[in-house]
Amino acid sequence: MSAALPAAPLEVDRAQIATALHWDHERLDGLERAAFDAWAEGDLAEARAAFGRFAGGLRRHIGLEETLVFPELDRRVGAGASRELRTASLRSEHRQILALVAAIELAVRSDAVPIRLLRRHLRELLTAHSRKEDQVLYPLVDSLLRPDERGIILRRIELLPEQ
Numbered sequence: 001m002s003a004a005l006p007a008a009p010l011e012v013d014r015a016q017i018a019t020a021l022h023w024d025h026e027r028l029d030g031l032e033r034a035a036f037d038a039w040a041e042g043d044l045a046e047a048r049a050a051f052g053r054f055a056g057g058l059r060r061h062i063g064l065e066e067t068l069v070f071p072e073l074d075r076r077v078g079a080g081a082s083r084e085l086r087t088a089s090l091r092s093e094h095r096q097i098l099a100l101v102a103a104i105e106l107a108v109r110s111d112a113v114p115i116r117l118l119r120r121h122l123r124e125l126l127t128a129h130s131r132k133e134d135q136v137l138y139p140l141v142d143s144l145l146r147p148d149e150r151g152i153i154l155r156r157i158e159l160l161p162e163q
Ligand SMILES: [Fe+2]
Pocket: 062, 065, 090, 094, 129, 133
């Protein structure tokens, strides 16, 4: 599965990190839905494959936030930032989300694990997490970066492979 961002070429002056990463949230939601739709239909092979695409895409997304986006915010707002603007809690949510994704990867291989419960927990975590990023963090990063700085980050986002 391609990890490409929207097909239109980036216009650096108007390019927004918020737009690109919100687009990726929606792409990942679609992959996750596809996996569980296949699982509900009893197509376990497709469910495993689709969940693998979702998990790889999510690891990539989290990796680029932690290596490219969060450090920019931390550098600019510093240690005196309000709790809402600190990235530590988002990083800790990432750890919980990745642990759940790993548990579901195991669960789709066996019937012994309560996959519905794991999925519900993952959806709750991911929805609240993505909303904070989409509504607060990404727009703030865009507002703090010059267009050329945003352009550099967006190009690095495009180049980062799935994990
Ligand atoms: Fe995140």
